[in-house]
Amino acid sequence: MSTASMTLFHSPASPFVRKVLVVLHETGQTDRVALQTVNLTPVSPVAELNQGNPAGKIPALRLTDGTVLHDSRVICEYLDQQHVGNPLIPKEGWPRWHRLTLASLADAIMDAAVLTRYETFLRPEDKRWDSWIDAQQDKIRRGLANLEQEHIAELTAVFDIAAIGVACALGYIDLRMPEFGWREQQPQLAAWYAQVSQRASMQATDPSVT
């Protein structure tokens, strides 16, 4: 019998959803959440998702009392306060701001990759804006270069909210931008990603097999 008390509105390909799913796995809370898939794009809203979540964001987590939490940052912080293991988000001090800033960089890379996807997949071809796509891809390249040059040791140290975010961002680039070719320029990041991809939480949430 299911013991799920919360509902996660999700789309399997979303890297922001995957981040929440990985947090659920890493903190042993998967049984607490039932998954409800929504087929959402920016131009096709889903009525049920909009209840308590007027911007219609995914991921969104509906609690037992009907309250809806969004977005992925808020949900991850909430879930991290619901378990007794090592926190995935440092509770205070400089480590907190440092790891959250690294997590924010990961989110920005995801954002740019998702916007690229929308522009190249959803938008009619005659309305596409090449400079926009180039600017998003430049943002991704700058982000990945920064991770390679300055953050490999921190990523390797602990699989926390920052590392989870980076891993999900790289997974999404591989899924939706397979020609992007980031590994040659970022060999240390590629080696780190190959390693963390073996984690049970990453394997269980791999969008290419779900």
Ligand code: BEZ
């Ligand atoms: C995708 O299919 O790439 C996608 C779906 C939902 C949110 C973000 C991305």
